[in-house]
Structure formats: C-alpha cells, structure tokens
Amino acid sequence: MLHSLTSRIVFVGSIVSVNLICLSGLLLSASNSMIASFEWNSHKQKITEIVSETLSDLREAQAEERGYLLTTDPSFAKDFDDRVASALSKVNILEQLVQDNPVQHERAQSLQIATNERIDTLTKQIALARQGRFDEARSRVVIGQGRVDMAIIVQKADEIRQTEQELLIAREATARAHVNWNRKLVIGGCLIIVLLVNGLLFIVLNGMRRSISLIVHAMSDFGNGNRTVRVNEQMGCTEFDMLAQGYNTMADRLDAAMQAQEASDLKLHKANTELKRNNEAMELLGEMAHRLQAARTSEELAAIICAFVPRVLPGIPGALYTHNHTTNQLERIAQWGNASVGCDSLLPSDCWALRLGQSHSVSTPGGDVTCQHVACDVSTYHCEPLFASGEVVGLLYLQSTVEEENRFRLVALVENIASALVNQNLQKDLRDQTIHDPLTGLFNRRYMEESLKAEIATATRDDTALGLIMADIDHFKHINDEFGHDAGDMVLRTIACEIQNSFRSHDIVCRFGGEEFLIITTSHPLETLIQRTESLRSSLSKLELHYNGQSLGKTTMSFGIAMWDKALHHTASDIIRQADAALYQAKKDGRNRIVVA
Template identity: 30%
Template sequence: MTPRILTLALLSTVIALVGLGYLSIKQARLQAESASWVAHTHEVVGQLQSLVASVTQAESSLRGYAITRDERLLEGFEPSRARARRALEGATKLTGDNPEQQRRLAALSPKLERRLDLLKEGADSAQAGAPASVSREGQNLTRAIIADVEEILAYERALLTERTTATEQQVTRMVLLSFGTSALTCGIVVSSLLLLRRELRRRREAEASLSSLIELGEHLQTCRTLDEAYDVVQTVLGRDEAAGAIALTTASRNVVEVRARWGEAPAGASEVFEPSDCLALRRGQTYGSTNGDVRCKHIGKDFDGGSLCIPLAAQGELTGVLQLTRTSAFSNEDKRGAAVLAEQLGVAIGNLVLRETLRNQSIRDPLTGLFNRRYTEETLEREIRRAARAQESIAILALDVDHFKRFNDTFGHDGGDAVLKAIAESLRGRTRGGDVVSRLGGEELAVILPGADLDVATSRAESIRAAVSELEVKQSGRPLGKVTISIGLSLFPKHGASGEELMRSADTALYAAKRGGRDRVCVAE
C-alpha cells in the first residue's frame, strides 16, 4: 500500500510541478503580451500627439512670419509639415492589424493633407507680401484633426483597458488553480504569486504613466502661457513616484535655469547650472545613471538613486532638459516613456515661447519695453467698463519729457533714447502690478491707475515727477543733464466717460502744466 501511496504522491507532485511550470510559462507570456501592448499604445499616442503638435507648430510659425516678416520663423515650417505626415504614417503602420483604427486614420489623412496644403498656400502668399489672414477652413480643419485624434486615442485607451482586464482575469484563474496544489509546491506557488503581484503593480504603474502622459498632452495643448504650462506639469507629474524638474536655457545659451520642480529634489541639486554640467545636453541625447555611474553635476553629488536627463528640443534646437530622479534605477520602458514626455514638453514649451514672443512684439514698445498705444487704448476701455460696473474711479496720467528736443539736438538720438529708457525704468519701479505704463509715441508716456481716486492719483503723480527729476542719466559715461517731466491728470468718471475723453482731458492738463513752467502736475478741470 505504501509504494502505491508514494507512487501516487510522486505522481501528484510531478503533475503539480508540471502544472505549475505550465502556469509559469503562461503567466510569463501574458506579462510579455501585456507589456507589449502598453509599449504599443505608448508609440501610437506619441505619433498622434506629435501629429497635432507639428500642425500647431506649423501654424505658429506661419502666424509669426505673417506678423513679423522674420524669415527665421519659417525655418521650422516645412520640417513641421513633414513631421505631421511621418506621424500619420507611423500611426497607420502601428495600427495595421486594427481595421477600426485604420478606418479612422484613413478618414483623418485627407483632412491633414488639406490642412498642410492650406498652410503651404498661406506661407507662399505671406512670402509674396500678402497681408496676414485667418482661413476659416483652416481653423475648422485643425479642430477636426484634433477631434479625430482624440477619438483615436480614446479607442486606443479603451482597447488597452479591455486587453489588460482580460489578461488579469486569466491570471486570476491561474492563481486560483495554483492554490489547489500540494504542500510540496507551496513555495513555488508563493514565489509565483509574489512575482505576479509585482508584475501587476508594474503594469498598473505603466498604465497610470500612460494616462498621465495623455492627460498632460491634452492640458498642454490648452495652455496659453509658460507659467500655466509649468503649473500643469507640476500637478500632473507630481502624482508619480519620480521627482523631476524642467530646466531651460537662457537667451545667452550659457546658463540653464530650473523653471518647474515636482517631488522631493535631491540634496544639493542645482537651480542654475551651465549646459556642460548636464551630460544629456552635452551629448544631445538621453543620459541615465545609477549608483557608481558618472552622474550629471546638477543632480547633486550625494544623491544615490537613479537619475534620468532627457534634452528638450524645439524647431531643431536644444532648449533645456527634463530631469527625473527616484530611489531605484529607470528601466528601458521608463526611458521610452520619458522620451515621449520630453518630446511633448519640448514642442509645447517651444510653441508657448514663440507665442509669448509674438505677443510681446505686438503690445510692447521695442525701445523702452513699455506697453504701446494700441494696448493702452484697448486696456483703458476695458478698465472703464469694469470701473463702471464696480462704481470705481480710474486715473490717467499723461506724461511728457520737458525739452526733449534739446536732448536729441545736443546728444543725438542715442541720448534721447537713454533718457526714455531711464524714465521707463523709473516708472516701472514706482507703479503697482495692476497699473499700465506705456509709451504712446515720441516722448509721450501714459500711466493708467485703476481704482485710484483724485488724492491718491495726485500723490502718485507727484512721486513719479519727483523721482524722474532726481535721475542722473548718462550715455557712454557722459552726463546728459537734468531730466524733468510734466504730467496731466484726469479721472474717470469726473473728466470723461470714455477712454478718448479721458486722454483728451489728461492732454489738456498736460499742456497747462507745460504753460505753467513744466516739471509739475496739473489736474484736469
């Protein structure tokens, strides 16, 4: 009886071991398949978001050229159109086994080609000297392209979730079967469960990373300023295990500054560093390190975890670096996801920098950096409507440099420019964040003081006048002499109900100050 029992026990053990071996092989295949689908979805998402970003960048380049006629802004135009086509081809190739996605991409293709053709026609027209115009068809096509891409991404996410759920269900059934094995195989079962649990956690982390990547891309497309983009990055990426930072090169290209940071920064991490301190920027490619490896200097010499630096690029130029750190090393899959993230950030930041540059060129006086006449007039009308609703007052200061012609005649236009710059700097130091300081033209300046009553406005005007009279302006080390200004003051609604009336009243008061001997403040009657 005993031999038979031993034989049955041995047979049971062999069967259990064979069964466990089969389960292990099946689990490994399922894990590899799941990882492959996550990586596949990463690639599809990257191609489609690159498509949208490339179209947006081409539009920004064309708008910038139409406004400024700066040929440099068209350098990235054709590469952006080419990237959009390559992105569509890449997405089509990646989804070749999915008829549903192929149908959607086939519907997207003519829209993209038409949009790219319209952009090319617009560029040719702008280079021929035609005035800037906005094509309604082009706007509608861009919105249609974004909507199609969002539909394709939503389907891809749903497909990934469906496949992951099916895989997890199969794995769960296998785990339940493994509990029925004999005590002889408990150690193997426990080990398999631990490995499986770790793999499921890694898979969920990969899915969470993919979701964060998609969410970040969608938010970045709606950002209007760099600060808004930094807030979005800190909020979305701050949920991940890895800490990180975005550092951008300055205009001089010899300094890199951290603009946004999330998570706990490594001890000794630099907020400002030279490009040569980052091996990724020095090599122009991703650089990762762990304990014992050569590490970027800006990470911090005492940090003993894993670090990853990925260059940020826009229009073919390196603009900064994405820095990621955590306690463990970064896997190849982590590096691929970080590369997609860096590409998104580089394009988004490049577009926002271009947008802010174009906006500043359209509303700022190039000599003084103050707002120009058009921006001032639009802002004044807007502030008047707000003040009327809130039943508040607004003060307008009209400023004029006394004897300005004398500076130009004696010291040349460079001397006059130096006087205007010095006065502009003085005004910036004596106004609040909500005030609007502008150069209307020549030596004429203006200050809008929202919410200021007559007493406050008069006091502020006297303070500005006195500060200017104390300026010691020099040009190439040569003193230019005493500088004074005359100021005319008008108040809403007392001296006018519209921006035009207020400016006219302030100008009349300014002329009175001139007639009264200059270097004084006069209030409109």
C-alpha cells in the same frame, strides 16, 4: 519453438518499429506545420501593422500640413517630408508582402495608388505654402477633397486589415485543430505501442517483463505530463533497445516542439502585455499633450505635469526644470513623488546631461560621475535634457533609473514636455510683445486702454479713487535734432525707468506715444498724487544725461493730472482728454510744471 518465438518477436518488433517511425514522422510533420502556422500568423500581423503605420504617417503628414497652413510657421511641417517618405516606403512594402494573395495584392495596389495621389496633393499644397502662397494652398484645403481622399484610403486600408484578420482567425482555428489532432495522435500512438508491448509480454519469456515495465512506465509518465522521462537502461534485447531509442527520439522531438510552442506563447503574451502597456501610456501621453497645449501659465503646466507624469512613469519621483534665459539658470516649476525631490534652481554646468547634450544616469553608487545639483544622499537618478531647435528649454530629473521597458515612455514624455515648454515660451513672448513697448519696456497704449476701462469700472463700482497722469518730455525734438535719434531713445529709456521706479508696482505706467507717458494710479487721493508727481518732476530736472561723451543738458517734463469723477461718462476718452488738457496747459504756462485738471 525457438525459431517460432524468434520469428514472432522479430515480427512484432518490426511492427513496433514501423509504428514508431510512422508516429515520429507524423509528429515531425505536425511540428513543422505548427511552426509554419506561427510564421504565417506573424506575417499577417506584420501586414496589419504596416497598414496602420501607413495611415498614421499620412495623418501626421496631413496634420503638419494643416498646422503649417493655419499658422504659417514652418516648424509645424518640419517632419512632413519624413512622414511622406515613410508612408510611401510602407505602402510599397505592403504591396510586396501581399503578392501571395491576388485579392489582397489588388487592394494593396489600389491603396498604393490612392496613397500616392493623396501625398501628391499634400506635397503640392506644402510647396505652395513654402512659396508663400498660403491663401491658394488653403483654398485647395477648403474644397474638402482631402477629406474624401483620406476616407477612401481609410476604407481601402480597413478592407485589407479586415481580410487579414479574417484569414488570421481562420488560420488560428486550423492551428487549434492541428493541436487537437496531435494530442490524439500522441495518445493513440502510445496506446498502440502499449498494446504491442503487452502482446509481446505473452510471447517472450518472463525475463523480458522488466524491460517492458520500464518502457510502459516511461510512456505512462510522459502521457501524464512528465516530458523529461526517458528510457536510458539497457533492455537486454536488441529489439527493445531500438524501441527505447525510438521512444526517446519521439519524446525529444515532441518535447522540443512543445517547448517551442510554449516559448512562442510566452513571447506572444509578453508582446501583447507590452503592447497593452504602451497603448495605455500613449493614451495618457495623448491626454497630457492635449492639456499641455491648452496650458496658459507655468502653474497650469506644472499641475498637468504633476498629474500625468507619475501615471506614465509610476513609482519614480522627479522634478521638472525650465530654462530662464535671462538668468541662465534652470528653475524648478514642478515636482512629484517626494517633497524634497531636486533643488530649487541650478546652473547648466551643474548637470552632466546638459553638458553632454544627452541623457545621463547613475544606477549604482560610484558607477558614474554625479551631477552637482544631486543631493549627496541620492545614489541613483536619471537626468534627461529637454531641447528644442538645438537650444536647452528644460531638464527632466528622475530620482531613480529608468528601466528598458520604460524607455519608450520616457522618450515620448520628453518630446511632449519639450514641445509644451517651447509653446509656453512662445505664448509668453507673444503676450509680452503685444502689451509692452519694445523701446522702453513699459506697457503700450493698447494695454493702457484696456486697463483703464477695467479700472474705471472698478472705481465706479467700489467708489475708489482713480487718477491719470499725462507726462511729456520738454524740448524732446531738440534732442533728436541735435544729438540724433539714438540719443533720443536713450533719453526715453532713462526717463521710463525713472517713472517706473517712482510709482507702485500695481500702478500702470505706459508709453502713450512719442515722448508722452501716461500713468494710471488707484487708491491715491489727489494730494498724494501731486506729491509723488512733484517728486518725480524734481528728480528728473536734476538728471545730467550724456551720450557718446556729450552732455544732453537738463531734461525736464510737464505733467497734467486728472481724477476720475462719477459725473464723467463711463468712457476712458473723457479722463484722458482732461489729463491731456491739463498737460497742454502746463506746456503753455512754461513747461517743467504740474497742472491739475
């Protein structure tokens, strides 16, 4: 009887052991399959990302090429070579990644050929532009072949991405089926083991009831979700000890596989969340950049900054400073989040970020040196210098530290703002060059003509006074002939300054041409205008000018005054002609005098 009982125990124990080993092997195989599935999905996602990045590089290269051709400004194509190299590198990587799929490999090779052809075209056009052959380069663009080539590239890229997406969806469905099968396998295996243990209860002595109860309870708890339960007590029987050990091994492996899956799911969820946040930030940055490029004044730029920066970096107050090259100071043009953020202006030496040429932040009180422009009650802040072509264009001051997950947003924000500041400075310089005389700093003749038309329209509509003063330096040719043109330029600048200081800020003082000046005045009656002009004439006649230690003698001017009359035609040439005639009469009467038309 004992032998029979022992044989049965041995037999049942053998069956249990075999089933446990098989179940453990199946679970291990399923775990390996799931890990392989995760790696395969990552591979497919990488292919999709590389295709998207290749298209992005091509579009960026094309945009820089078009910008260079349209503006002839080489700075628009400064990153062109890097974009081209990046696109070539990524399309080559793509070709290597899809070698295991003949169809995708063929498409990748086709995309590689199309990309090389498009890059070759762009490179030739850039080369023509860099040789100064802009018209020839633009004519190649006008043909429209680039749009067709890009459409073909986009189509080939979409085919690759669509196929990879379909494969990814199919693989995910297979993975879900494996998960369901693994769940059934665990439940089935547990049921089999429970049945075997229950059968053994009828065979073995009542003394083995405790051991079986421990194992059953452990498996039941595991099946209910308690993955930490293990059988650690001695069973009093070698076979049950082996069974407990097998269960523990199985539970450890299954728990490890499930933890790996949960960790992978969590990591994927975090990546998707971060990607979503970055996509939202990029959309905001794109909208902000679009508006910044259209801004015409500092006020408009400040309004755009105050509207978008708090959305890109929520909860962080800050201020934006722009560099004034004339005073060598950084002046605050925008602030958000707090009415007292930052100071009104600061010197470059007051900020450690500008001294070091890199970002500077203080995250804890006393953790680093503090910039002089930061208030004493501020314990954490971040300064980000704004550079363009190696020169300081501004400073972004944030009254908080920037967390690691927001670094990407900060970098893109700084690039957009720096680009906008450079663009606005260029527009301002261009406007100044367009309307000002480079020698005297006065308005030029072109600006005078436009302003005079507007003032005539206002005087006609509102019935207000409008006067025109034409002035000419007496014997200016003698100064140029005897002392040189540099002395003449000095005389022009001095007299221009005297004229500017003799009239109101809203009067328009222009250099009409050569040594002639023209002043447009509004709301002055003729008597007041004559008095102002006489005061200017008298002060100029008392000037003693010297150049290189030589006296240039007395400098006098002749003036012709004309007042706008409704009887005149509504054109600027009539009143200019009257003032010029009066000036000619003053010259004829002996110079250094005023004649009213």
